[in-house]
Amino acid sequence: MALAHGLSHFFQIATAVVFPLIKDDLGVSYVALGGTVALYYVVSGICQTAAGFAVDRFGARRVLFCGLVLCAVGALIAGLAHSYEVLVAAAIVAGLGNSVFHPCDFSILNARVDRQRLGYAFSGHGIAGYLGYAAAPMYGITMAAAAGWRGALLGAAAIGAVVIAILAFHRDAIHVEPADSHKDAVKTGLLADVQLLLSPPILMCFGYFILVSVGFIAMQNFGIASMMSLYGISAALASASLTSYLLGGAAGILAGGFVASHTTRHDLVAVGGLAVAALFMFAIAAAWLPAAALPVLAAASGFSSGLTNPSRDLIVRSTTPPGSTGKVYGFVYSGLDVGSMVTPVYFGWLLDGGRPSVVFYTVVVSAILTIATVLNLPGKREAARPSS
Numbered sequence: 001m002a003l004a005h006g007l008s009h010f011f012q013i014a015t016a017v018v019f020p021l022i023k024d025d026l027g028v029s030y031v032a033l034g035g036t037v038a039l040y041y042v043v044s045g046i047c048q049t050a051a052g053f054a055v056d057r058f059g060a061r062r063v064l065f066c067g068l069v070l071c072a073v074g075a076l077i078a079g080l081a082h083s084y085e086v087l088v089a090a091a092i093v094a095g096l097g098n099s100v101f102h103p104c105d106f107s108i109l110n111a112r113v114d115r116q117r118l119g120y121a122f123s124g125h126g127i128a129g130y131l132g133y134a135a136a137p138m139y140g141i142t143m144a145a146a147a148g149w150r151g152a153l154l155g156a157a158a159i160g161a162v163v164i165a166i167l168a169f170h171r172d173a174i175h176v177e178p179a180d181s182h183k184d185a186v187k188t189g190l191l192a193d194v195q196l197l198l199s200p201p202i203l204m205c206f207g208y209f210i211l212v213s214v215g216f217i218a219m220q221n222f223g224i225a226s227m228m229s230l231y232g233i234s235a236a237l238a239s240a241s242l243t244s245y246l247l248g249g250a251a252g253i254l255a256g257g258f259v260a261s262h263t264t265r266h267d268l269v270a271v272g273g274l275a276v277a278a279l280f281m282f283a284i285a286a287a288w289l290p291a292a293a294l295p296v297l298a299a300a301s302g303f304s305s306g307l308t309n310p311s312r313d314l315i316v317r318s319t320t321p322p323g324s325t326g327k328v329y330g331f332v333y334s335g336l337d338v339g340s341m342v343t344p345v346y347f348g349w350l351l352d353g354g355r356p357s358v359v360f361y362t363v364v365v366s367a368i369l370t371i372a373t374v375l376n377l378p379g380k381r382e383a384a385r386p387s388s
Contacts, residue, residue, distance in 0.1 A: 011160065036091040046337075051067070218343070220242070230287060281364050
């Protein structure tokens with residue numbers, strides 16, 4: 001599952017990494033490019049809950065392969081684009097593919113991993129995602145320099161095809177029985193499922209992910225352009241800083257897996273990590289330090305944020321009734337997509353208006369609001385109970 005998760009994150013920002021090149025080549029604004037990102041997340045957010053239902057009904061493996069193929073096809077379409085309209089079509093296809101990963105991945109992990117080792121499993125899953133994010137800037141900048149932005153995206157589609165082949169070869173390792181096949185007939189039905197998703201604990205987790213998405217979009221899709229504008233640095237240094245942020249996040253998730261497996265207060269882990277991440281992000285926004293410090297500041301912020309992820313996923317698990325993993329994780333994680341629908345246009349508007357520092361200040365504010373949400377998350381006490 002780590003390989004599939006890493007690929008999904010790689011695809012999420014593979015196109016955004018080369019936005020400066022696409023902007024000049026196609027003659028479109030950052031607002032317009034931000035609109036394609038927003039559309040991507042609109043499609044993913046709308047379809048993610050439906051994908052969760054499909055996972056519980058048809059099985060995670062089958063739905064996962066459908067999503068992988070759509071993501072690769074989306075990158076292929078983007079690589080062949082000679083107009084803005086084709087980029088829009090690529091965003092729709094890729095967004096549909098992206099919708100399946102969280103309900104599929106967490107259904108498989110919860111079914112196949114021992115409960116006492118779930119903290120480590122969630123950590124490994126999250127690390128793979130961050131490594132996928134970290135690989136995209138390095139890959140995109142290098143490939144675009146050698147083969148242009150279209151060549152970079154066509155190469156990304158080829159990488160997707162290779163990963164699909166690898167997972168197909170190891171398909172038995174990711175097979176789980178559909179959750180609905182084990183469900184009590186009395187408890188089935190669309191109304192019962194909707195009532196579950198609209199319950200206060202699930203809605204609170206959903207809101208948490210909406211707020212978290214703001215930082216994701218700002219750094220992963222507009223971090224390079226914002227740092228170049230704010231500090232007057234090269235694309236290489238800005239890309240290195242974003243890579244540091246993402247690698248720091250991966251290291252934080254690794255450490256967070258051990259913390260989550262040995263703590264009884266997952267809420268405090270989340271609050272502490274988010275607070276420290278906000279402080280380092282504030283330092284980036286204020287531009288008090290020289291540009292050479294950007295990779296260090298970004299890595300520290302990424303590490304602190306990543307530290308919270310395994311504890312966060314355990315809190316979500318504690319709110320999920322048996323047999324509903326796909327739909328609950330699909331709905332809760334769709335909060336990332338919902339929060340990502342408007343923010344790309346907002347961040348593009350800030351960059352077009354010459355206000356790159358506000359991009360980073362917005363991340364700070366969103367982290368503070370997320371802390372307030374964490375303090376009221378239902379399920380944090382249940383998640384803290386030691387496994388018997």
